[in-house]
Amino acid sequence: MQINITGHNIEVTEALRNYVNDKMDHMKRLEEYVKSVNVILSIENLVHKAEARIAVKGDDLFAEAGAETMYAAIDALVDKLERQLVRHKEKLTK
Template sequence: MNLTISGHHLEVTPALREYVLTKLDRVTRHFDQVVDVNVLLTVEKLKEKERRQKAEVTLHVKGKDIFVESASEDLYAAIDQLMDKLDRQVVRHKDRLQDHHHESHKRTDAAGGVV
């Protein structure tokens, strides 16, 4: 898995990097076929009172790219919201990949044919 963590108008400190890594562990625990992860942490400098912290992630899995973004006044809160959204999308993608329309064991005989 390739991981890129970058900041826009922000220096990515080791504490921020470690926080993102610990949160990403939850996502990779649910789905291990992650190819590439790009995380972008941004501080939008609007007015002094309206500073917005924004976190974005692009997750490249086999066959699909998943993009999620979240904004908050606190960067750590934005990362938490981001990982919650990403976790839901990854679990949904994993469910779609699984074939839920297989033949049940009751419907097949011992020779392997369908009854």
């Protein structure tokens, strides 16, 4: 699974990059469905936002989350992505 991390109005530090990679490792069990992940971290009006687009077999999934801290936004983003991936996996297996 290839993960691309970019930042808008924010410098993506090594700590943020490692945190995103660690959180995305939770999705290893669904890795067979994922081709690539593009994560964009940004700050808009004092709200830390994380958004991601995942290329899966036959579709693209998109999720975004905002919070007071970037780490909380990343946590919320990963939760949303996992729910979407599970739903996508169930559609494919039916």
